[in-house]
Structure formats: structure tokens, C-alpha cells
Amino acid sequence: MGMSESSAKPSWPGRVAPAVVVIAVGVVFLLNNLGIEIPILDHDNWWAWLILVGALSPLSCAVERYRRIGHVDSKVLHSLLASLAVVMVALMFILQLSWAQWWPLFVIYGGLSMMTRERSGKSEGLAG
16 A cells, blocks of 8 residues: 555654653643742743644654655655744744734745645646
8 A cells, every 4th residue: 555554653752752742731830830930831921832832743743754764855844834834823922923914924834835735646737
């Protein structure tokens, strides 16, 4: 068929990194609940930092694929761009940037994403 079952599973580091982040988030909340002040939780938008956790999975996929194939291909770029999109959203909230001013970044992202998209083998034009 295609990928073997063993190559479809994420590597051990690819599974551990997101888990460690989730554990760290839990520790931060536990310490806060125990009365130990955590500077990041003093900000109005502390929750926006949690959005960054969503960037770890596509980033780890990009790194894992790059290590496996030894070069940057469209799948590596696509994973990096997916991670970048999550980071952009998080930074919009963390830095309290104006969506009205910065929305063109997402249009640029869309164009970059279109350039890295895998092409199918058949023509998709309007003419038959």
C-alpha cells in the first residue's frame, strides 16, 4: 500500500514533546492554585500562551519528516506553515495586536500554503 504501519507512527520524541508541554501547563496551574505566583498568569491574556501548544504537533511532524528524508519537501513546508499559522494567532493575542491591521498576514499565509500543497496526479482544470 504506502507507508508501513511503523513509519506512520510518530517517533518517541514526537509524542513526548507535546506531552511534556501539557504536563508543564498542569504544573503551572497547580502551583498557581497552591498560592505560588506565576508571572505569566498575571497578564490578562495568559491563556493565549496555551494556543502555542497547538503549534508543537505540526512542528514536530516537520522535524520528524526532515530527519527521515534528509531534505525539505512540500510536506515539511506544509507542516512548518501549519505551525506558523498557530503561532501567528497566538501572537496576535499575546501581543494584543490589531486584527484589523494584521489580517493580511493570513492572506499571505494562504498563498504560501497554496504553494506548498501536494498536487494530485490528475488535472483539475475546468475543461474535460
